[in-house]
Each structure stands twice: as structure tokens, then as C-alpha cells.
Amino acid sequence: MNQLRSLAWKEWHETRAFLWIGLGVLAGLPTIAGLEAMAQYHHQFEITASPWVVIFGGVLAIFVAAGATCRDLGDRLENFWRSRPIGAARLMLVKYFVGLAVVLIACVLPLILEVQFNRDKNAVLLMIWMPFLWLALYSLGFLAGCLVRSTAHAAMLGLSAMLLVYFLPVVLPPLQWMNVTVITDDFVTFGTWPDICTRGHLAFAAGMLGLAVLAIAAALLAVRRGWRIESGRKMMYGAVSAAVLILFGSAAFQLGTNLPILQQIDLPSQEWVVRMRCDGQRGFLLTGLPGPDQYVNGRAETTVQYRYRSVEMSATGIKLGGPLQAFKMLDFGWASDPPQAPGHPEIAYWPAVVNDGSKREECRLDIYALDSGKPVVNSVHLWQQSDQERGFANAIIWRGKLYVIGSHAVTLDITEPLQPRIMSDQLLPTENNNSWAFDGSGQVMLSLPPVTGLPARQRLEALVDHPWWPLWRMDGDVLCAMPASRFERQLLAYRLTKLTDTAATFQKIGVHEPTLLERFFGQSYYQEMRMQNGLVYLAIGYQFSQAINPSVSVFDTRGPHPLRMVGHFAAPGALEVCPLPDGRALVGGSKLWLVGPPPRRGEN
Amino acid sequence: MPSLIWKEWHEQSWKLGFGCVVLVAMAVIGLRSRIIADDSMIAWVCFLGMVLLPVLSASGLVPAERSEGSFASLLALPVSRWRILAAKTAMGLVLCAGPMIAAALGSLLVAGGREMTSAQMLALYARSTASGILLFIWMLALTIRLPNETRASLLGIGVLIFWIVATLGLAYQSVPPLAMTVSPLALVYGFFNDIAGGPPLIGVLAAQIAIAIVSWWWASRQIAAEDRS
Numbered sequence: 001m002n003q004l005r006s007l008a009w010k011e012w013h014e015t016r017a018f019l020w021i022g023l024g025v026l027a028g029l030p031t032i033a034g035l036e037a038m039a040q041y042h043h044q045f046e047i048t049a050s051p052w053v054v055i056f057g058g059v060l061a062i063f064v065a066a067g068a069t070c071r072d073l074g075d076r077l078e079n080f081w082r083s084r085p086i087g088a089a090r091l092m093l094v095k096y097f098v099g100l101a102v103v104l105i106a107c108v109l110p111l112i113l114e115v116q117f118n119r120d121k122n123a124v125l126l127m128i129w130m131p132f133l134w135l136a137l138y139s140l141g142f143l144a145g146c147l148v149r150s151t152a153h154a155a156m157l158g159l160s161a162m163l164l165v166y167f168l169p170v171v172l173p174p175l176q177w178m179n180v181t182v183i184t185d186d187f188v189t190f191g192t193w194p195d196i197c198t199r200g201h202l203a204f205a206a207g208m209l210g211l212a213v214l215a216i217a218a219a220l221l222a223v224r225r226g227w228r229i230e231s232g233r234k235m236m237y238g239a240v241s242a243a244v245l246i247l248f249g250s251a252a253f254q255l256g257t258n259l260p261i262l263q264q265i266d267l268p269s270q271e272w273v274v275r276m277r278c279d280g281q282r283g284f285l286l287t288g289l290p291g292p293d294q295y296v297n298g299r300a301e302t303t304v305q306y307r308y309r310s311v312e313m314s315a316t317g318i319k320l321g322g323p324l325q326a327f328k329m330l331d332f333g334w335a336s337d338p339p340q341a342p343g344h345p346e347i348a349y350w351p352a353v354v355n356d357g358s359k360r361e362e363c364r365l366d367i368y369a370l371d372s373g374k375p376v377v378n379s380v381h382l383w384q385q386s387d388q389e390r391g392f393a394n395a396i397i398w399r400g401k402l403y404v405i406g407s408h409a410v411t412l413d414i415t416e417p418l419q420p421r422i423m424s425d426q427l428l429p430t431e432n433n434n435s436w437a438f439d440g441s442g443q444v445m446l447s448l449p450p451v452t453g454l455p456a457r458q459r460l461e462a463l464v465d466h467p468w469w470p471l472w473r474m475d476g477d478v479l480c481a482m483p484a485s486r487f488e489r490q491l492l493a494y495r496l497t498k499l500t501d502t503a504a505t506f507q508k509i510g511v512h513e514p515t516l517l518e519r520f521f522g523q524s525y526y527q528e529m530r531m532q533n534g535l536v537y538l539a540i541g542y543q544f545s546q547a548i549n550p551s552v553s554v555f556d557t558r559g560p561h562p563l564r565m566v567g568h569f570a571a572p573g574a575l576e577v578c579p580l581p582d583g584r585a586l587v588g589g590s591k592l593w594l595v596g597p598p599p600r601r602g603e604n
Numbered sequence: 605m606p607s608l609i610w611k612e613w614h615e616q617s618w619k620l621g622f623g624c625v626v627l628v629a630m631a632v633i634g635l636r637s638r639i640i641a642d643d644s645m646i647a648w649v650c651f652l653g654m655v656l657l658p659v660l661s662a663s664g665l666v667p668a669e670r671s672e673g674s675f676a677s678l679l680a681l682p683v684s685r686w687r688i689l690a691a692k693t694a695m696g697l698v699l700c701a702g703p704m705i706a707a708a709l710g711s712l713l714v715a716g717g718r719e720m721t722s723a724q725m726l727a728l729y730a731r732s733t734a735s736g737i738l739l740f741i742w743m744l745a746l747t748i749r750l751p752n753e754t755r756a757s758l759l760g761i762g763v764l765i766f767w768i769v770a771t772l773g774l775a776y777q778s779v780p781p782l783a784m785t786v787s788p789l790a791l792v793y794g795f796f797n798d799i800a801g802g803p804p805l806i807g808v809l810a811a812q813i814a815i816a817i818v819s820w821w822w823a824s825r826q827i828a829a830e831d832r833s
Contacts, residue, residue, distance in 0.1 A: 233753075234618060241626050249633055256637025549640040572641045572719055 003086065004094060011098035014071060018064045018099075022106025026052050026060075027113060034117075046118045049110035050126050054184055057107040057130065058166075061138040062158035068099040069145025070154055073223070088223050096142060096216060103138050104131055129183045129201050132208035137162050139215035146219040146227075153231040160243035165211070167250035178207040259554070259569040262584065263317040263594040273576045273588025274306065280581040283311040283345050284370055285592065286326055308370045310346070313580070318594055325373045337465055338368075339397045341417035346370045349420070351382065351393035351404045359387050363406055365395075367418055380420055383408040396462035398454060405462050409451040426452055438472060438481035438492055444506045460496075460504045475531035478557045479506060482529065491529075491538065491555065493562045510562030512555060532579035534558045535566070535598070539575045552577045552587055554598045567598025608683065608691035612665075616695050619660055623703030627653050628710045635715040642719035646711055650732035653704045654792070655764055658736050661699040662743035663756035665692045671752035685827045693744065693820065700740050704733040731791040734812075738788035739764065741816045745823040749830070785811035 030049040038045045072081060072095070081091060108131065114123040141158035148154050169179035182200045221227070229235075267273070267287060275286040291303035310321030341347035348368045355361045363385060367378040382393075385407045393406030402412040402420060409428055412420040428449050437444045448459045464474045471482045477496040490513050494506035527550075528539035534557050541550030552574055554567030573589030580586065583597035627649055634645040669675040678688060708729035716722040743763050747756035771789040773779070781803050784790045790808045 237619075237622055241622065245626065245629050245633075248630060252633045252637035252639045255639050257639070549644050551640065570638050570640045572643060574641070 007091060007094040008098055011095055015068060015099055015102050019102045019106050022060045025056060026106060027110035047114050049114045050123045053107050053110055057134050058137045058162045060106060061103045061134045062141040062155055062162055064099045064103050065138045065141030066145045066151050066154035066158055068095045069142055070149055070151040073149045089220050092220055092223050100138055103134055107134055124196060125183055128196055129205060132205040133180055136208040136211040137165060139212040143215040143219040146222045147229045148231040149228060150231055153236060156236055157239055160239045163243040163247050167247055170250040170254060177203040255568050257569050259567050259595040259598055261593055262596050265318060265592040267591055272573045272590050273592060276576045276578045276586060276588045277345055278311050278578050278580060278586055281313055285309040285311050324371050326370050339395050341414060344417050347417045349395055349402055351395050353392055355387055361385050361387050363393055365404060365420060369418060378418055382410045394462040394465055396458055398458045403451060403454055405449050405451055409449060439483060440492060442508050444494060446504045448502055448504060456499050456501050471529050473529050473531045480529060480531060480536050491563060493557050512563040527575045528577060530577055530579050533583060537577045537579050537585060539577050541575050550574045550589060569595055605687055608688060609694060612691050612695035616664060616699060619664060620699055620702050623657055624706040627703040627707040631707045631711045632714055635711060642715050646725060646728055649707050650728055654732045654736040657700045657703060658740035658743050659757055659760035661696040661740050662747055662760050663753045665696055666748050667750045667756035668753040686824045689824050689827055696740050696744060697737055700736045701733050704729055735788055735791045738812050738816055741819050745819040748823050748826050788812060
């Protein structure tokens with residue numbers, strides 16, 4: 001017993017540095033971030049350690065294992081230990097358990113803090129099941145150390161093995177039960193406790209435990225029999241590049257284009273799609289073409305010439321009309337989807353709130369006829385307001401009438417689409433600002449403006465068409481939202497649970513946060529979101545830069561795992577998407593593509 | 605000379621295989637799965653090849669041989685020093701260009717004429733290969749006296765970072781466009797993202813060939829000086 005205690009004491013003294021480093025990174029940095037966030041935004045302290053632990057926990061396990069084994073397995077020290085009256089298995093087991101304890105404490109303690117301080121209880125799942133993954137990774141690192149006996153080489157081999165443990169189950173369907181996303185992607189409703197023990201969790205734990213047992217048995221055998229692998233440059237290059245290729249292969253498997261191209265229409269050289277709408281039969285396409293440089297304050301700025309084309313869908317495919325000179329709807333908000341006149345997709349209504357520099361603002365309705373060659377064909381004055389009131393208005397067409405809702409609610413007759421006529425003007429009470437409602441909270445209540453003659457559902461739909469960021473879209477009872485900043489890279493799904501005359505209540509049902517792989521391949525900047533048939537089409541990339549990968553990702557809002565990615569389409573400049581009612585979708589970029597629906601996934 | 609080349613081939617051919625497998629696999633997997641748009645994917649592969657291959661080649665030719673202790677024996681052979689350097693340079697050029705050529709062929713087979721024309725694709729690969737070779741000459745000249753591969757790799761990465769930063773600086777509007785011709789990255793700057801302008805291709809090639817000859821001559825002087833000492 002004394003011998004074991006001495007060995008454990010020695011190991012602890014040699015390994016404890018990893019514990020302090022681990023705690024510093026996994027608990028210290030999130031604590032600093034939490035304090036900073038508390039000072040800037042919230043009043044309550046919250047610590048978000050789980051992303052750090054998920055990403056760096058495995059790396060820590062590998063480093064600790066490589067350090068623990070190679071420290072005493074060099075030529076001279078190994079001879080020394082063999083001369084002592086200690087069994088090799090006993091020495092290695094002490095090393096194994098002390099190192100493992102360090103890894104588990106460094107990784108689990110930050111999660112305990114997260115559960116303690118945060119309202120979100122997702123970390124409970126990680127706390128219970130992730131230790132099995134760290135155990136497996138630690139054991140693989142231990143095995144690598146026992147085989148190559150060089151810290152740097154063992155760490156590289158261990159990290160390669162880690163990539164395989166993470167990504168092989170993604171690539172190989174028979175290993176799906178060992179996929180770590182069973183744990184990391186298991187979303188639970190905000191503020192509630194997760195389902196902590198399912199068959200999937202148990203299978204994952206069993207797999208990791210089996211891997212760990214095999215690895216430690218092989219490691220002990222290697223030390224006992226003196227097995228050793230001579231590691232050199234070739235082996236290291238090979239191991240690392242093989243792991244990187246597997247990683248890349250799994251990324252291709254996850255993020256490769258799987259929306260079938262049904263038709264592809266070439267646009268003239270250098271022309272790209274700026275905006276596109278289609279109801280399944282008719283629509284329009286607005287394209288941009290770089291024009292001559294214009295000098296503004298001595299600086300050259302590239303101008304853009306806009307072109308309008310009508311779109312007609314038929315059983316055989318898309319038919320584009322001839323190009324007409326057009327103007328981009330520059331006043332439109334990034335996120336707005338202005339209502340189009342019934343039967344006239346080329347006519348759009350945009351309620352603009354204009355400040356002339358005084359403390360008064362004017363809300364007017366601008367009417368755009370995109371095929372007219374004019375920026376605005378007509379404007380209708382709606383109301384005056386102070387600059388303290390809401391700086392935008394929403395618009396919706398219902399039963400042939402156009403409703404504009406802001407600090408007033410104005411109803412317009414659009415029998416003549418280019419000459420709307422005001423039918424009524426109602427002053428609305430000062431509303432609560434709903435703009436930042438969908439910020440990730442579990443339950444959200446939107447207060448509905450009391451517009452006479454417009455049912456609650458239509459008032460809600462008008463409210464959801466938010467002209468600026470954050471971006472919201474609704475399909476049936478499901479609303480998808482992006483947070484205020486496009487850089488936060490989260491997509492949230494809410495279900496409408498209660499709709500009264502004055503308020504709509506939503507419950508969060510899903511969240512999608514891009515994985516490391518998705519971020520690596522450019523899914524960092526959301527451009528556009530559309531919903532149709534229970535699917536969310538998200539255009540990703542930045543319209544004014546070709547450097548960031550433009551693509552369209554499709555998420556399913558139905559089934560037990562809402563917002564699971566089911567489709568992906570990458571093509572040059574693919575930043576405009578328009579899903580059609582029949583399941584197909586139009587994607588616009590440097591060409592126009594008609595793509596089929598995403599393949600169905602069994603689990604969703 | 606053939607014996608020297610055979611020796612280099614024997615020692616370095618695995619790196620050629622490694623480079624070919626990695627670059628071709630990345631290009632083919634990426635283009636087959638259309639994980640990102642074709643032009644972005646090819647730009648990635650070219651960038652990877654352009655930065656990785658020169659470092660691997662330059663650090664593995666002379667410094668690696670020094671750390672293994674065989675370089676002194678090589679210098680003691682009755683062969684002129686410039687021939688030794690020429691054989692190593694030839695192998696380095698093969699290491700830089702071979703994987704890029706293989707990746708270009710793979711890309712053409714998988715996605716030629718799909719989103720980019722084959723000519724555009726080949727032009728991108730050719731310019732990236734040329735830039736990689738020019739970077740290799742810089743790294744070869746600067747690392748020729750270093751005692752081991754690790755130091756040479758670090759210096760190679762330093763050279764790479766220097767030229768990336770310098771190229772961005774040279775592209776600044778107030779700098780005369782002709783100054784860009786000194787950068788080995790001038791051949792690809794702006795080509796990846798369709799930025800117009802920059803010095804003419806002929807000017808860049810002329811300046812870069814001159815710089816490469818001077819660098820190589822300087823490297824051969826280094827070896828000659830080592831021999832005399």
C-alpha cells in the first residue's frame with residue numbers, strides 16, 4: 001500500500017501542472033468571459049464552459065497521457081524502473097489512474113460550475129457522458145505513448161486517433177452509435193433538465209468504455225513485452241495527413257452538396273443574382289452587373305447596373321424573360337420581404353420611415369415596379385411621427401388590402417396596384433419593442449398590435465417580417481430566428497404555442513450552432529433565410545466578398561430533432577434562395593440553379 | 605550528376621508521393637462532394653500546395669542531411685559543389701511541382717469546365733506552382749546553412765509569412781505597381797479573388813527569374829564557402 005501511495009504521490013507531483021493548466025483554460029477563461037458579459041450585458045453571472053470543454057477536453061486527455069507515459073519510458077528511466085521491485089503493470093496503472101483523475105477533474109469541474117450558475121442545464125448531459133469519451137481518448141493517448149515512447153510523436157499520434165474517434169462515426173454509418181454528437185447535439189428546452197439516460201447515450205458510453213479497455217490492455221501488454229514502434233518523419237507525416245484527410249472526408253460527407261441540380265441557367269459573364277422571388281409559377285430575378293467606376297470624394301467606387309427578368313416556372317423548367325434596366329431596392333432592409341401585389345410579382349410595397357433631419361419622421365409607402373426602369377414609381381404619404389417612435393413599419397397584404405403597421409395602422413386599397421388608396425388610419429398605442437425578443441430564451445411572448453379588421457394570425461405574420469436584423473421567418477406554427485448579430489452564428493426554432501388577440505407565445509424547440517467543421521468551411525455569415533414545407537433554407541456567405549464560401553444549407557424543422565441539417569448546396573455566389581411550394585428551390589448566384597428537395601433522413 | 609539525382613530521388617521520393625496523395629485527395633474529395641464552390645476549392649488546394657510544399661522541400665534537402673551527418677560526406681565526394689546543389693534543386697522543383705501537376709490533372713478530370721473553364725483552372729494551378737517554386741528558391745537559399753530540419757522549417761515559415769505580409773504591403777495603393785514584381789506571390793496576388801491590376805505578367809516573370817538566379821547563385825556560394833572553411 002505504501003508503494004502504491006508513493007507512486008501515486010510521484011505521479012501527482014509530475015502531472016498536477018496539467019490540472020492547473022486545464023482548469024485555467026477550461027474554467028478560468030470562461031469565467032473571465034462570464035464576468036465580462038455580466039459587466040456588459042446581463043445582471044446575472046453565467047459561465048459557458050461547455051464549448052471549451054468539448055473542444056479542448058480531448059486534447060488535454062491526449063497531452064496528459066503522452067506526458068505520463070513517455071516521461072518514464074525513456075531508455076535510462078525505463079531501465080531504472082525495471083531494476084526496482086515494482087511490477088510494470090502496477091507502475092503503469094498508477095500512472096493511468098492519476099492522469100485520468102487529472103483529466104476528469106479538469107474537464108468536469110468547469111461543467112459543474114456551468115450547471116451551478118447557468119439557467120441552461122445542457123451541461124448536465126456533457127458532465128455525465130463526456131467522461132466516457134475522455135476516458136477513451138486518454139487511453140488511446142496512453143497506448144500511443146507506450147508504443148512510440150516519444151512525447152511529441154505520441155501526442156501527434158494521439159491527436160490523429162482523436163480525429164478518428166470524432167469523425168469516423170460520421171463517415172461510417174455502422175459506427176454511428178459511437179458518434180459524439182449524440183451527446184453534444186442533444187438539445188434540451190431552456191431551463192429544464194435534459195433526458196439524461198437514453199439508449200443512444202448508453203450505447204455511446206459502452207463503445208467508449210470498450211475502446212478504453214482495449215487500449216489500456218494493449219498498452220500494458222506493450223510495456224510488459226517491450227513492444228516498441230520506431231517513429232520517424234514518414235510515420236508522423238503519414239499519421240497526421242491521414243487524419244486530416246479523414247477529417248476532410250467526413251466534412252465532405254457532412255457538408256457536400258446533396259441537392260440535385262435539375263436545371264442550370266447561365267447568366268451573362270460577371271452578372272450575379274441580387275434578389276429573387278417566385279411563388280412557384282411566376283416571379284422575378286434582379287441581377288447586378290459591375291458598371292464603370294464612379295469617383296466619389298476622389299475615391300473610385302464600382303457602380304452596379306441592375307437588370308430585371310421575369311421568371312416563369314413550368315413542368316419543363318424555368319423560363320426567363322428578357323433583361324430590362326432596373327434599380328436595386330436600396331431602401332429595403334437586409335431582411336425584409338416586402339409584400340408583392342397579388343398577380344404582379346414585379347410590384348412591391350415598401351413602407352419607408354424617413355427622417356429629414358428634424359425631430360419629425362415621415363412614414364410613406366414606396367411602390368416599386370421593378371420592370372419600369374424607375375427607382376420608385378409612386379409614393380403615398382401615410383403619417384408623421386416623432387423620431388422617438390419606432391423607426392420602421394411592417395406591411396402585409398390580406399384579402400386584397402394592404403396593411404401598414406407602425407406607430408399607426410393604415411389600411412390601403414390596392415385594387416389598382418400602382419395607385420394604392422388609403423381606406424383608414426388608426427393611431428396605435430405605444431408598443432413594447434419586440435425587436436430583440438428571440439434571443440435564445442426558452443419562452444417568448446410577442447405583443448400584437450391592435451389593428452382593426454386584421455386577425456391575430458395576420459398581425460403576427462406582419463410583425464414577423466422584420467425589415468432589419470434580427471431576421472425572423474415563419475412557416476405554419478414554426479418560427480425561425482437568427483440572433484441580432486449575424487456573427488453569432490446561431491439559428492433558433494420556436495413553436496407557436498398560444499395565440500390570443502393581444503399576444504403570441506412561442507416555445508423554443510431547437511437550436512443550430514455550426515459545428516467546428518461547418519465554421520471551418522465558411523458557415524459564418526448568414527445572408528438570407530427562407531422557410532417552406534417545414535424546411536429552412538439558409539444562404540451563407542457575404543454578398544460583397546467572394547472570399548467567404550457562399551452556399552445554401554437546408555434544415556428540417558420537423559421531427560424529434562428540429563434544425564437538423566438535411567441539405568447543402570455550394571456554388572459560386574450562391575447567396576439568394578427561393579424555395580418553391582413543390583419542394584424544389586431556386587438558388588441564385590453567378591448562375592441560376594433549380595435544385596431538387598433534400599434527401600429524406602430517417603431520424604428526422 | 606545522374607548518381608546525385610538518383611540519390612536525391614531515393615531519399616525524397618516518399619515526400620513526392622505524400623504531397624501527391626494529400627493534394628490530389630483534397631482536390632478530388634472537395635470537388636466531387638462540392639463542399640464549397642469549385643473556384644474556392646481549387647484556390648484552397650493551390651494555397652495549401654503553395655505554402656506547404658516549399659517548406660517541406662527546402663527543409664528536407666540540405667538541413668535534414670546535415671542533421672543526419674551525411675552532408676559532410678557528400679561534400680567530400682569528388683563532385684563539384686554546384687552539381688550537388690543543382691541535383692538538390694532539381695529534386696526540390698519536382699517536389700514543388702509534381703503534386704500540383706497531379707492535383708491539376710485530378711481537378712480537370714473531376715470538375716474541368718463545370719464552374720470554371722479548364723483554362724482558368726490550369727492558369728490558377730500554373731501560377732500557384734510558379735509561386736511555390738519561387739518561394740522554394742528563397743527558402744533553399746536562406747536555410748542552406750542551418751543544422752537541422754526543424755530550424756529550417758521554422759525559417760521557411762518565417763519567409764512565407766514575410767512574403768505574405770510584404771505582398772499585402774506592396775499592394776497598397778500608394779506603392780508603385782512595379783514594386784510588386786519583387787514578391788514571389790505577385791503571380792497569384794489578386795488572381796484568387798479576381799482583383800484587377802498589378803504589374804504585367806511578363807514583368808513579374810522577368811523580375812522573379814532574375815531574383816531566383818541570384819538567390820541560387822548565392823546559395824551555391826554558401827556551399828562553396830563552407831567547403832573552403
